[in-house]
Amino acid sequence: MTRTLPPNSQPTAAPDALIIPLETRVPGRATTSLPLRREGPAKLTGVAKYADDLVFPGAWYGATIRSTEPHATLVGVDLAEAFDWSQVVVVTAADIPGDNVVSLIRDDQPILVPIGGEIRHQAEALCLVASADRETLRAAKRHLSVRTERLPAVFDPLESTEEFSHLEVGQGDLDVGFAEAELVIEGTYRVGHQEQLYIENQAMIALPHPDGGVTVHGSCQCPYYIHRALKRSLQLTDEQAVVVQAETGGGFGGKEEYPSMIALHAALLARKLGKPVRMIYERHEDLSATTKRHPAVVTHRTGVMRDGRLVAQEIDVVMDGGAYCTLTPVVLSRGVLHAGGPYRCPNVRIRGRAMATNTPPNGAFRGFGAPQTEFAAETQVNRIAEALGMSPLELRRLWAYREGDTTPTGQVLRESVAAPEVLEAAAEASDFVRHTEQTGRARAARASDARSASGIGLAMGWHGAGFTGSGEVHIAGVASVELTDMGVVRVLTAQTEMGQGTKTIFPQLVAEELGLEPEEVEVAPQDTSIVPDSGPTVASRTAMVVGGLIIKAARRLRAQVEAVTDRPFPDSYQLFARDHGGMRVDERFEPYPNVQFDDATYTGDAYPAFGWACAVARVDVDLDTGEVIVRDVVSADDAGRIIHPVLAEGQVEGGTLQAIGYATIEEIKLVDGRYLNDRLATYLIPTSLDAPRIEAILVEKPFSGAPHGAKGIGELPMDVGAPAVVAAIHDATGVWIHDLPATPERILAALTGAPTPAAPGVSVRAPDRGGA
Amino acid sequence: MSFRFFVNGDPVEVEVPGMRRLLDVLREDLALTGTKEGCGEGECGACSVLLDGAVVDACLVPICQVDGTSIRTVEGLGAENKLNDLQSAFLETGGAQCGICTPGMLMAAEAFLASGGPSDEDSIREAIAGNLCRCTGYRKIVEAIAQAAEQRRAADPHPA
Numbered sequence: 068m069t070r071t072l073p074p075n076s077q078p079t080a081a082p083d084a085l086i087i088p089l090e091t092r093v094p095g096r097a098t099t100s101l102p103l104r105r106e107g108p109a110k111l112t113g114v115a116k117y118a119d120d121l122v123f124p125g126a127w128y129g130a131t132i133r134s135t136e137p138h139a140t141l142v143g144v145d146l147a148e149a150f151d152w153s154q155v156v157v158v159t160a161a162d163i164p165g166d167n168v169v170s171l172i173r174d175d176q177p178i179l180v181p182i183g184g185e186i187r188h189q190a191e192a193l194c195l196v197a198s199a200d201r202e203t204l205r206a207a208k209r210h211l212s213v214r215t216e217r218l219p220a221v222f223d224p225l226e227s228t229e230e231f232s233h234l235e236v237g238q239g240d241l242d243v244g245f246a247e248a249e250l251v252i253e254g255t256y257r258v259g260h261q262e263q264l265y266i267e268n269q270a271m272i273a274l275p276h277p278d279g280g281v282t283v284h285g286s287c288q289c290p291y292y293i294h295r296a297l298k299r300s301l302q303l304t305d306e307q308a309v310v311v312q313a314e315t316g317g318g319f320g321g322k323e324e325y326p327s328m329i330a331l332h333a334a335l336l337a338r339k340l341g342k343p344v345r346m347i348y349e350r351h352e353d354l355s356a357t358t359k360r361h362p363a364v365v366t367h368r369t370g371v372m373r374d375g376r377l378v379a380q381e382i383d384v385v386m387d388g389g390a391y392c393t394l395t396p397v398v399l400s401r402g403v404l405h406a407g408g409p410y411r412c413p414n415v416r417i418r419g420r421a422m423a424t425n426t427p428p429n430g431a432f433r434g435f436g437a438p439q440t441e442f443a444a445e446t447q448v449n450r451i452a453e454a455l456g457m458s459p460l461e462l463r464r465l466w467a468y469r470e471g472d473t474t475p476t477g478q479v480l481r482e483s484v485a486a487p488e489v490l491e492a493a494a495e496a497s498d499f500v501r502h503t504e505q506t507g508r509a510r511a512a513r514a515s516d517a518r519s520a521s522g523i524g525l526a527m528g529w530h531g532a533g534f535t536g537s538g539e540v541h542i543a544g545v546a547s548v549e550l551t552d553m554g555v556v557r558v559l560t561a562q563t564e565m566g567q568g569t570k571t572i573f574p575q576l577v578a579e580e581l582g583l584e585p586e587e588v589e590v591a592p593q594d595t596s597i598v599p600d601s602g603p604t605v606a607s608r609t610a611m612v613v614g615g616l617i618i619k620a621a622r623r624l625r626a627q628v629e630a631v632t633d634r635p636f637p638d639s640y641q642l643f644a645r646d647h648g649g650m651r652v653d654e655r656f657e658p659y660p661n662v663q664f665d666d667a668t669y670t671g672d673a674y675p676a677f678g679w680a681c682a683v684a685r686v687d688v689d690l691d692t693g694e695v696i697v698r699d700v701v702s703a704d705d706a707g708r709i710i711h712p713v714l715a716e717g718q719v720e721g722g723t724l725q726a727i728g729y730a731t732i733e734e735i736k737l738v739d740g741r742y743l744n745d746r747l748a749t750y751l752i753p754t755s756l757d758a759p760r761i762e763a764i765l766v767e768k769p770f771s772g773a774p775h776g777a778k779g780i781g782e783l784p785m786d787v788g789a790p791a792v793v794a795a796i797h798d799a800t801g802v803w804i805h806d807l808p809a810t811p812e813r814i815l816a817a818l819t820g821a822p823t824p825a826a827p828g829v830s831v832r833a834p835d836r837g838g839a
Numbered sequence: 840m841s842f843r844f845f846v847n848g849d850p851v852e853v854e855v856p857g858m859r860r861l862l863d864v865l866r867e868d869l870a871l872t873g874t875k876e877g878c879g880e881g882e883c884g885a886c887s888v889l890l891d892g893a894v895v896d897a898c899l900v901p902i903c904q905v906d907g908t909s910i911r912t913v914e915g916l917g918a919e920n921k922l923n924d925l926q927s928a929f930l931e932t933g934g935a936q937c938g939i940c941t942p943g944m945l946m947a948a949e950a951f952l953a954s955g956g957p958s959d960e961d962s963i964r965e966a967i968a969g970n971l972c973r974c975t976g977y978r979k980i981v982e983a984i985a986q987a988a989e990q991r992r993a994a995d996p997h998p999a
């Protein structure tokens with residue numbers, strides 16, 4: 068029924084750019100009245116059920132026994148005889164019926180390390196225990212010991228010889244570029260781990276079925292990732308594995324892949340026990356074991372002419388993947404593809420490699436490789452501006468991509484390029500030129516014993532919308548709009564709500580197509596037994612890609628109903644349902660027109676479109692202590708089309724604050740491959756007092772490939788905040804901070820010439836242990 | 840041991856060890872799961888409730904200290920179809936995203952509003968400094984609290 072309709076009519080041509088007043092009615096933006104957050108009342112009254120709020124009678128508590136060695140052989144697991152083990156269920160690798168791998172890109176990460184197997188990091192899962200009450204569980208953990216034989220460990224990605232992936236992109240001829248260059252500027256930039264720090268810890272509850280199947284309820288971004296992992300390792304059919312998303316208290320990428328591991332653990336225990344098992348992480352376990360943003364070392368060599376022209380960019384990116392591959396190759400590729408920044412350059416070569424170390428695996432986090440490389444790129448650009456004696460704003464006006472420019476993969480940016488617009492919008496709203504003059508005068512007049520200094524800094528960025536390369540084609544997501552027998556319209560997708568607003572904007576988009584009010588459109592629960600696999604909720608793809616699918620599905624539903632009833636949909640759909648029954652329209656992703664990418668050569672259209680962003684930050688620096696206060700940030704972000712301004716601003720404000728944390732305070736120290744600050748008392752994120760005043764400016768330059776023009780917004784602000792802060796610190800103090808975060812120690816070291824603190828993200832060795 | 844106190848105006852009595860955390864009593868013994876746990880060590884404020892009107896971290900308070908007191912939780916504010924003014928302000932401004940910090944944030948804000956002090960931005964930021972939010976950047980939370988403060992002042996310009 069759903070495959071017979073002619074293709075959709077072409078979307079109307081996208082209007083020219085801009086900052087359209089948010090009250091203005093434009094296609095793609097529902098206007099009548101902005102719907103309030105769909106699940107808001109439930110969240111505001113404590114009614115919303117997060118995983119740990121769900122009660123399953125008779126459920127046991129599960130726990131994970133982890134390695135305390137960064138690299139070792141697992142020799143044995145011993146259960147003390149003194150303990151009554153009849154009160155406890157223990158699961159080891161031998162209990163796994165199917166493949167002992169957490170299914171993802173590479174099959175390297177075991178669910179549990181088998182006896183005789185290799186332990187590759189400090190928090191690796193070795194076996195599982197569960198008990199009816201928490202005291203017995205704690206006692207059982209104390210009576211269980213593991214025997215290991217230590218192996219040499221590698222902590223520095225630059226010393227590692229084990230590579231997860233590498234790639235190279237480029238255009239032109241570097242030798243020619245550098246031969247022509249009048250000035251060559253080099254720089255090395257380092258960033259460490261960053262924790263997503265969703266306030267709800269990871270949590271999964273598994274319920275066994277009599278037939279060996281299992282239902283898992285939990286906090287997650289990607290129910291179908293878990294579904295695939297369960298099917299494979301527990302040898303289940305599609306129907307036997309059911310994954311239901313509970314209300315999810317933040318994800319930011321941290322609940323993209325790791326929940327599969329926890330779901331597998333809970334399911335293994337539940338199946339062996341024959342009862343539900345709760346795996347609810349405490350903050351300490353969540354911080355020590357789950358994935359972080361990849362540390363990276365980025366080296367730039369840039370050739371420019373005295374008049375400011377950019378002629379050559381040579382960039383080298385090394386990322387630390389940690390002990391297992393997880394999503395690392397994709398993170399690296401996004402990092403590399405964005406590493407040059409949004410700038411026109413005829414001769415470019417960017418090389419990247421991701422290396423293995425004996426530290427917990429790194430994974431997805433908002434921005435997905437781009438914040439690392441864009442921090443480096445923007446700081447390099449700001450240093451070049453200084454070397455040329457040009458304003459960083461002027462230099463970017465000269466370099467920023469415009470329509471018709473070509474990226475290093477050979478992608479011609481045919482449309483939807485808002486780099487100039489976001490740059491001007493942020494510069495204007497922040498009064499960048501006037502403030503720069505002021506801080507410059509203050510710097511010149513500053514006494515040598517001044518105690519504090521103020522500065523302003525600017526950075527811009529781009530973010531490829533949706534999956535990299537042919538990703539969307541491989542995913543081939545399906546989303547549906549249904550008219551039920553009862554005459555109710557509902558949206559069926561696997562897109563999860565984790566605060567970003569999926570459940571609000573989807574009904575809004577569908578209602579707009581059908582001529583209904585958003586409240587008249589329901590959202591089916593994110594339950595794999597109900598909704599189709601529309602792909603993961605990652606990569607800022609929900610609004611653009613899946614939003615596009617449901618708009619198309621809604622258009623076809625409307626056409627089908629109206630063809631029968633011969634009356635407008637709003638007036639006739641309920642009658643239609645009564646007389647003819649329900650109807651469901653499935654829409655499968657079709658490649659965007661004229662978007663082609665060659666995975667083998669890494670050339671072509673790396674993304675169907677890019678979002679563009681520019682941030683301007685103002686800081687105060689205490690010159691005695693090196694402490695930085697970020698006073699305010701203006702972030703101008705182009706998301707193609709703003710569907711819901713309040714939710715979009717929320718994304719920009721929240722993403723900006725995460726970027727400020729990345730820039731100033733969020734750092735993980737490691738000893739012997741173990742995270743040292745693995746508690747909320749020691750891993751600090753910005754509070755309401757640390758947070759700057761954030762002004763979000765929403766810019767709209769629609770993408771014609773999506774029926775509503777939207778490109779996604781969640782990750783953009785994360786790319787630009789940190790380099791803007793570092794530029795502001797330089798404006799205040801005259802020193803460049805090359806390593807993130809720009810802690811007081813690093814700033815003081817730069818100011819006084821004291822020894823630079825250790826590079827971020829690299830573990831030191833415990834003094835009492837030799838290692839490799 | 841047995842402990843008696845009030846929760847959202849209702850008298851309750853629980854029979855639990857004296858060192859059991861108020862958070863567990865609320866969530867597990869009284870099935871009031873609106874109060875959340877984010878860290879269990881007093882760092883995040885997700886578990887904030889009011890104890891005789893003062894904000895406390897329910898993860899740090901043993902139930903023995905609650906005996907004879909009056910506790911207010913998010914469940915005592917307003918219902919889904921009848922939000923109170925503060926909850927409505929959060930809904931309108933976008934002060935709740937993932938919602939996990941929201942119950943604690945609301946309780947901290949309630950205590951702040953009840954204190955009757957100045958409701959300028961700095962004071963509001965100070966009042967919620969013990970409540971972490973990773974989603975919003977705090978701006979819309981501050982706006983929501985300011986809006987509720989404004990409404991309450993308009994409704995009762997001369998509080999007793």
Ligand code: FES
Binds near residue numbers: 875880883887
């Ligand atoms: S759970 Fe109580 S402060 Fe975090």
Ligand code: FES
Binds near residue numbers: 316935937939940971
């Ligand atoms: S709304 Fe998610 S932590 Fe505050």
